[in-house]
Amino acid sequence: MPSAPDEPRNVPPGIGSIPKLADWLSANVTANVTADDTASDTGDVSGGPVTVAEIRLIAGGRSNLTYYLRTQQRELVLRRPPLGHVLPTAHDMSREFRVISALYGTDVPVAEPVAYCADEEVIGAPFYLMGYVSGDVLRTRDQAEQALTPDQAGHLSGELATMMARIHMVDVGQVGLGDLGRGKGFMRRQLDRWQKQWALSQTRQVPGYQELVARLADDLPDGASESVTLVHGDYRLDNALVRTGQRPRIAAVVDWEMATLGDPLADLGLTLVYWTEPGEAGYGADATTAPGFWTRQRFLDAYAAQTGRDVSAVGYYMAFAYFKLAVVLEGINARFLKNQTVGENFDREGQAVPRLIARAHELLDD
Numbered sequence: 462m463p464s465a466p467d468e469p470r471n472v473p474p475g476i477g478s479i480p481k482l483a484d485w486l487s488a489n490v491t492a493n494v495t496a497d498d499t500a501s502d503t504g505d506v507s508g509g510p511v512t513v514a515e516i517r518l519i520a521g522g523r524s525n526l527t528y529y530l531r532t533q534q535r536e537l538v539l540r541r542p543p544l545g546h547v548l549p550t551a552h553d554m555s556r557e558f559r560v561i562s563a564l565y566g567t568d569v570p571v572a573e574p575v576a577y578c579a580d581e582e583v584i585g586a587p588f589y590l591m592g593y594v595s596g597d598v599l600r601t602r603d604q605a606e607q608a609l610t611p612d613q614a615g616h617l618s619g620e621l622a623t624m625m626a627r628i629h630m631v632d633v634g635q636v637g638l639g640d641l642g643r644g645k646g647f648m649r650r651q652l653d654r655w656q657k658q659w660a661l662s663q664t665r666q667v668p669g670y671q672e673l674v675a676r677l678a679d680d681l682p683d684g685a686s687e688s689v690t691l692v693h694g695d696y697r698l699d700n701a702l703v704r705t706g707q708r709p710r711i712a713a714v715v716d717w718e719m720a721t722l723g724d725p726l727a728d729l730g731l732t733l734v735y736w737t738e739p740g741e742a743g744y745g746a747d748a749t750t751a752p753g754f755w756t757r758q759r760f761l762d763a764y765a766a767q768t769g770r771d772v773s774a775v776g777y778y779m780a781f782a783y784f785k786l787a788v789v790l791e792g793i794n795a796r797f798l799k800n801q802t803v804g805e806n807f808d809r810e811g812q813a814v815p816r817l818i819a820r821a822h823e824l825l826d827d
Contacts, residue, residue: 472516483510490576527539541588544796561717572594596701597702612753620710625764628692647723668815672822693717701715726772729764730777730779730780733761738750776827780824
């Protein structure tokens with residue numbers, strides 16, 4: 462048997478002690494192999510002590526931290542909460558691990574769930590491991606143009622609409638997620654929750670915030686008429702790992718930290734907010750401005766056709782999505798000001814908050 466590789470010299474923030482992590486992996490993960498691996502005829506796949514050959518932060522995360530981790534046996538991905546103070550009900554690693562465990566093997570593709578660790582002594586926080594899935598994260602227009610022809614971009618647009626419909630049609634009882642959330646009254650609870658998050662993380666007074674909350678409360682959908690499905694909570698192109706080619710496909714949907722049972726139009730509204738069209742100054746990613754991607758309206762029409770759902774109130778849900786994003790970014794900005802972020806460009810997040818609130822008002826004015 463070849464000798465194990467040396468331990469990595471550079472340990473990224475948020476991981477703590479590599480020997481502690483390796484010991485935990487040795488005790489909990491050594492018998493796990495990738496789906497492509499073949500066990501011996503005896504079924505013995507244990508490999509002895511685990512050596513962490515490489516671990517690095519995967520760029521792009523703005524909430525939970527995601528790391529690529531390679532051992533002598535396999536490639537893994539580790540997810541843990543952000544550094545520093547986290548808000549109540551947020552960043553629940555066990556919940557996210559439960560969701561991907563339930564969805565693994567369904568027609569909603571997710572990474573293979575490998576192991577969950579509740580012991581904060583290992584790396585300083587709870588974390589979970591999943592199998593590494595190869596695929597492209599398309600975040601910018603340049604990335605999309607390099608990876609996709611216009612025809613392929615159009616095909617991928619349809620795949621994204623279909624995948625959202627599949628998420629919202631999951632039989633939650635059958636997969637064991639029937640108690641993931643309370644369902645009815647979702648939007649009222651969401652409004653209350655995100656107001657509390659804002660109060661805990663705001664760093665300044667932002668014009669229009671209180672007025673926006675009042676307007677959203679006045680137009681809340683009737684809880685009795687709300688549909689209830691599995692919702693992802695942050696569904697967008699760059700939360701999908703894409704296998705490019707003649708007919709691009711989604712290899713895995715990732716970042717399930719906000720998943721719950723609730724109103725599917727909340728998911729739809731957020732996706733449309735992220736779906737930037739050419740000439741628009743969108744938030745964050747602009748991959749969908751590349752030639753061939755559908756318009757926002759075409760995506761909306763495709764989703765409605767596949768689900769049979771009434772989407773006439775989508776403007777309200779988009780305004781709510783802008784409100785939610787503003788709260789999330791204010792929390793990230795608060796962590797940035799306390800030097801509790803890991804990665805680049807966090808200084809920009811706080812600047813976007815007033816623009817998001819203003820855009821929500823514009824939608825409600827229409």
